[in-house]
Amino acid sequence: MINEAAVWAIVGLPLLGGLIIIAGLRPWTQSLWRLSGYVGIGAMAGAFALSLWALNSVRGHHGESVGFDPHSWVTVGGDAAEGAFELTIGVLLDPLSAIMAVVVTGVSMLVQVYSLGYMRKEADEHSGKFVDYPRYFAYMSFFTAAMLGLVLAYNLVQTFVFWELVGLFSYLLIGFWFHRPAAAAAAKKAFIVTRIGDFGFMLALMWLFSHRDEFLVRGQNPFEIPDINSAAPLLSAGLVTWAALGLFAGAVGKSAQFPLNTWLPDAMEGPTPVSSLIHAATMVAAGVFLVARVFPLFEASSSVMNVVALTGGVTAVLAATMALATTDIKRVLAFSTVSQLGYMFIALGVGAPGVALFHLFNHAFFKCLLFLSAGSVHHSVQTFDMRYMGGLRAWMPVTYGLTIISGLSLAGVFPFAGFWSKDEILAAAWAVDPSAPGTSAVAQIVFWLALIAAGMTAFYVFRLIIMTFHGEFRGGIDAVPMDERIPDEAHNHVHKGESPTSMVAPMLVLGVMAVISGAAFNSVTKLGPVPAHWFSHLFNEDSPELVAWIAVASMTVALGGIVLAIAIYGLKLVDLSRMPKQWHALNRVLEQRYYMDYFYETLVVRRALFRGVFLASDWLDRKVVDGTVDFVGWTGRNAGKWVAQLQTGQVQAYGVGVSVGVILLLWAYLVRS
Amino acid sequence: MLLSTIVFLPIVAAVLVLALGRTQQMARLIALIAVVGELALTLMAFAAYDTDAGGYQFVERFDWISAFDIQYLLAVDGLSVPMVLLNGILGLAAVLVSWNVKERPNQYYMWLLVLQAAVMGVFVSMDLILFFVFWELELVPMFFLISLWGTGRREYSAMKFLIYTFLGSAFMLTAMLTLYFSLPDGERTFDIMALMGRDMSGLLVPTGLVFAGFLIAFAVKLPMFPLHTWLPDAHTDAPTAVSVMLAGVLLKMGGYGLLRINAGLFPEQMTDFASTLAVIAVVSVLYGAFIVMRQTDLKRMVAYSSVSHMGFVTLGIASVAGGGSALSSVGLNGAAMQLFTHGTITGLLFVVVGLIYERAHTRHIPDLGGLAKQMPLIAVGFMIAGLASLGLPTTSGFVAELLIFLGTFQVFGLATALAAFGVVLAAGYILWTAQRTLFGPRVARWDGLTDARPVDVAAMLVLIIPIFVVGLYPKVLTDVFAVGIDPIMAGFGLAGFGG
Amino acid sequence: MLERLLILSAILFCIGLYGALSRRHVIAVLISVEIMFNAVNIALVAFSRYVQPAAFRATGEVTAVAESTVLAGQSFAVFVIVVAAAEVALGLALVIAMLRTKDSVDVTEASLMRR
Amino acid sequence: MENAFTEVAFWTLSIVTVGGALGVVRTHNMFRAALLLVVSFVGVAGIFALVNAEFLAVVQLLVYAGGVAVLVIFAAMITTNVTEGNRSTGTQPFAVLVSLVLLSALVSAIVQAEWALLPDDMPAPLAAAFVDTPAALGRMLLNEFVLPFEIAGVVLLAAVIGALSLVRER
């Protein structure tokens, strides 16, 4: 049985690693910086081991947590035992957090190993200044630590704390190459857009707190997750609905769901391992995790559940369509992530958090692998633009093979990992009885949305594979016109060869997982130590039955997408340039991501806010508010001059003044008498 | 004698600096010793303050002008002892950040020390008139510091600051005297401790007017919309250290006054006025944030962000509306926390901006860019300050804002929600500024610029440490503040939180 | 009779005032002020003659105090005359000083200082 | 004293006084103004005599109509442009206005006021004071008002010193 200190150490080890790197290694440039990568990986390996131990400890639990009591963090007004305000921190170890911890530490560790090779160039850039290499590993460690803190948080406020820290370190990682304007802008965008979601999170916290009486009467704390979960079915509807909606807003922001999905494609400006980590198990998964974390709260309100499911469904399709027309390999993957996260929300929305987590679990591996493959490709061709790739399988066989595997997994092709979880999601959605009380047609709608998205997923992932690895090589970075390159890439050249072992090795590990994670860990039957439908089992929920026709249908759709992709991009059966005008228009809409960025950035931020509200406020402040102050000052300064006009210098005028004074005084008294 | 020592040590040092500080080195050395000693003393006071015993401690009471029962009465309670510490911290930062002042250094440090002493006096005075004396005394060094060592339209700004504050305090003085003479003969006193909890009805004028007199003074100082326009000007044209002190402690005097006097002495009026206060707070928060977005001068930007952030203080205080509930205690504590945290955070922001300005000789944001390459340490300082300013958890800013929101939401749901949106806006302007100043391609024009020297790093660290200490372990402050807030809560008929 | 005298005094006072406020020549201004002093004297003398001394009024009988203060107004007038004379002397000295420095006795020209 | 005589004397003296004063303040000729001042002052002396202030009347004649007036005439003579140097200034309209308003205010006040008049049949001791006013005044100045009397001496001394230091050449 794991003890509490060890659980804390899951968060603490990466944190410590980061601190050692930033404070111990980074300042001493010459000899020690090389160690930073190993320190980061070592710390993560320790955390991974501890996570496995933790997972092992909760294996027998079904939805219950290991009872570590929380500790006092902030108190206001005396003794908490007498009802004073208190914020606690603690670790909440249950199957959900244990699985997440394992995934996070594992993926992070692999990504860091990969980074040893990938980020090598950061080490010898800038003429002997090796500042960026250790900075990178420090950020990675901190980022993972923040994510782990979020995962293990006992208290919603604590969740929020780490939630924000995840945002911070994603900001720093996305903007790692801060000298690139696009990276700096993307980092800022990621932070601000997610913060809009966090605003909802914060409101939810306030809302919960303002209804603390409902908890207090039960002797519970409105912020502590176990209390919330156990009290959720008994709480008043208004409390539950708004609190869940607020939390969901936070999840939407972090998980880049519609309508806060715009930050994620831009976030590809970060180093590729970062994208991989962010997209696989950490930041974007946080939203899904949060909803799963307080799932009883969501479950208590059917309308919120519908919102969740619909958001997921819409996002799954929307993002998939965006991916269809994108030529940047990482952005295709980014849209894919958004789309897959939509699946997870569908699962949550139809009441199957275990399934959602299962998909998250699988997705972590194959999506991570896809990104690492993209990084590997970039390592060779130095660009992410698929228009300049092609034929790479010639000198990157391993990368090619792994991409195929992960692509199939993503497409949900039997028996790869993705198939199992996607199928369970579809099944779970189908399983909702639309005629039962408290449900609606939403589950049906999202089922069909998910199915459509599945087809598109298969199509775009194979479009990606074909454009990258098949056909003629189109020149890589050397073919990119200079004015399209970012300055950093100005002098890079194509390097034809497989990536180094440090990169390939972690990809291989992930490749294995991308194949087996679905079948091995959530098998339809009991599989050695793993029970059948292990995830659902852990969550103590009904496991959806595998419905044969759904499995067949989804397979058909997926294969259809693959075939279509091969037909169009591989066999060139359709000449895209000779498509009708409407097709090009549609293409542009997709390329512009339905003009969402235009709407947000140009119309809302630049026009309505910056040139509207902000300008008006500034004008108001300078001209009206300060203007009034200055006017009063001006009057004061000049009133003297006006009054001084009476001071003519003529002594007799002064005498008149005296007389007038006498008369006025007399008059005043005569009036009074 | 601890408090007297704390108040008068800088004054003695000021005299010494003026007399002995013939050279820059000598002057700054004396000043440094003084502020380090001052920080040590304030830390000692903070540590020695017994939170279990609570109440007013280190009381020093002497008759000053016995004809009007005006006393030299110093004491600290849980509310003021952190403010004293804050002043000690910022005093050190201010001296460190003005390490390079070459023009008449002895006079400069003299005024800086006098300023610190005056602010210290405000925080430890428990006699209204003594409070007022220190309140006014602070104007003189500020005026000279801004107008002699400032930049830009410094004379205008110094005068605006002076007149504006003076105007506000004019109302405060009248209110104090009215209060005094309203009490029956024999019970007349300026002793804040004795006035706490007294029935404030039946004054010479409607009690609301007395309340308003204090409120105006504190609203100007805080500053509260629409009385804030002196702040951007004063900040912009003040030398760095003065901006640090201004943002760090002078504004806090307003919030401190609101808590100590408006909320402490006039709970009934505060109860009635809180709704208006909440509206003002929301306007301050959002309007301030809107304006920040349009600023192109780094200091003006930080100044308006102060307006926005001090709106949170107002909001927290407004949580006592309608007599408050037990949760108002959280709001008031949050307001007090915000005073402290904003002091360190905005102080740090001004330190960083000052360092940039000292090197680049411009604060015009469009001229800057890519500075993280040339001055990474300063960039780190900027980011820490900025992130703390936008309320990132683990920094002190988060705790304060969280407490304010939690405390106020149950009274003013909409207002608090709107104000909380200010946090999103804060992320917007802070990160946008960081992007335009620190990030982006390196600008060749700034290639010659050096990074922070050890003394600059020290100045930043002095402020960074409390930001993180409080952010990670807020109890260090909340436990103290709570002791100070409880008596105020009692004035609202609420026995702390548990009731 | 008292009222008549007072009205006469008031008329004289106002004539003096008018003169003091409207004449250009310094000496004319000075003698206008003298007219005002004379008006005051008329009032004082008239009060002295016709008004009950306070002591008499307060007690209703002729006390020694009442007796000794019945001529207070006249005494006052003596002092007024003395002071007025001194004032005239000083004023004329000033006129001479003015003549020396600026060769003018026009009060309207004495307006270097204004506003 | 006969009532009729008093009436006639009062009116005559009043007209002389007021007329003289008006002349003083209206003429442009400084010399003429000084002479008219004498006329007015003589009228005032007469009024003094009329109300049992014989001593004052004499002082008035000596000091004012004599000393002061002569002084003024001399001073006026040495100034330039004696005949036309005394025109009105720009403040004249205001002077007219304030004088008239003040006069009306004063007159209305005088008429409204209730004066505690001495009875016509004054108690004998009081009446006695008005019989020999110079002696009574003399006594007062040396008893009741000895302090002002002494101060008046200092005033004159100071005035003389002041006047001298103003007039004497360097």
Add this chain to the structure above:
Amino acid sequence: MNIGARDLFLISPELLLVTLAVVVVALDLVIRRKGIVIAVAVVGLLVPAIAGVNVWNDIHATGVDTAFNGALVVDEFALYFKFLTLAVLALLFLSSADYASRFQPFQAEFYGLLLFSSAGLMLLPAAGDLITVYISLELASLPVIALAAYEKMRLKSTEAGLKYLVLSAVSSAVLLYGFAFLYGATGTLRLISFDPADPAIGHMLINGDPSVPFGGVAVMVGVVLATAGFGFKLSMVPFQMWTPDVYEGAPTPVAAYLAVASKAAAFAVVLRLFYAGLDPAAADWSLMFAVLAAITMTVGNVVAIAQTNVKRLLGYSAIAQAGYMLVGVAAYVGSGPDAELGIESVLFYLGGYAAMNLTAFFVIMAITNRTGDDSIEGLAGLGKRAPILAVLLALALLGLTGIPPTVGFVGKLFLFNAAINADMVWLAVVGVLNSVVSAYYYVGVVRVMYLRESDNPARITVPPYAWAALAVTAAAILVLGLWPGGLLEVARQAALDLL
């Protein structure tokens, strides 16, 4: 003649002062070295001062005494002003020795005239009847006419003399007419009387018609005219218009004398007349003074902002300060626990005002004596050319603004205290707001001294005796500001004597 030894004892200070005046003027005839004459004048002031101390000892022990058949009332109130006058005179002599050397060969007469005038000022507060008031007033003001015009070669000086002559003559006439009406209405000239058989003016008001102000139209006219007459001396609006012109034109020591000593005595006699003589009708005059106070301070302050000449500025400042002091006059509360507050505060403020104004005038005197430039711009660069003078002037001006820890702050505090004690909160508000307005121009001068560069680098030297005078006045500003208790107690005793 009816003069006893007691009479002579009680009047000994004035008597000795007049003697000193005569001696000084006479010595001048026989002694060549003017320095000796000055020394005699300064040291000779000790003689009346010692006499004054004797009288004070006597009065303090036995209580109020009268002399000269009630013409002279010697109480602590009167003695307060006597000492104030003597102190002002001594400081003035010390500081103006340099300045007065330009009056050769009439230097001794200059001192003599000042001494004569001071004798008048010392008599004024002690005057027991209207004749003595009037004659003392003339003794005080006639020499000033000569003094104002003393710089015969300066056109402005002559003009100042002329303006003072004409307006003081007109005011005297108005005052006298007022006295005549008071006499006519009450039948007495007695201002103070302790003998019921010899009633004073105040006693005769009691039986008046309550529906008419002051119990009768005649008294009312008398009071109004007398107020106007005194208003001239007080520089009370609208009788103030001579003030700036005369201050600007007159020799600086004379302007200082007018601003401080003459005004103090005028306040003394006003307090005496209204508090001791007309107190039964206080309801009628206190509002009048309140309104006049408000108008006076406002006009003085507002017009002062537009000034460019520093002496003229001080003239308007003197008007404004008179307005503040009128607040104390207006603050009549009849009988009550703090009935003496109004008088007390005026007395205290006069003391502080003397210290502040004299400091200002002394510095201006020292500067204009060297530079001959009395414009405000002429003070440019003073912070460097004469750092100590600049500091002292700044101190005086900040004091006049009312910024702690100067006596100006404490003084205003007491004045506004008095106003609020008399239920005139509005007047206190007007007062404090006026302080704010005044800050603009007072600080404006400070700003010129420190912020404007001067093309004239010549350092300004000051003779040692002038330093002595400055040291005394400047020390008084601070000492009385920090420890006002002593003077306040003296003022309270004096005020109680008046009541």
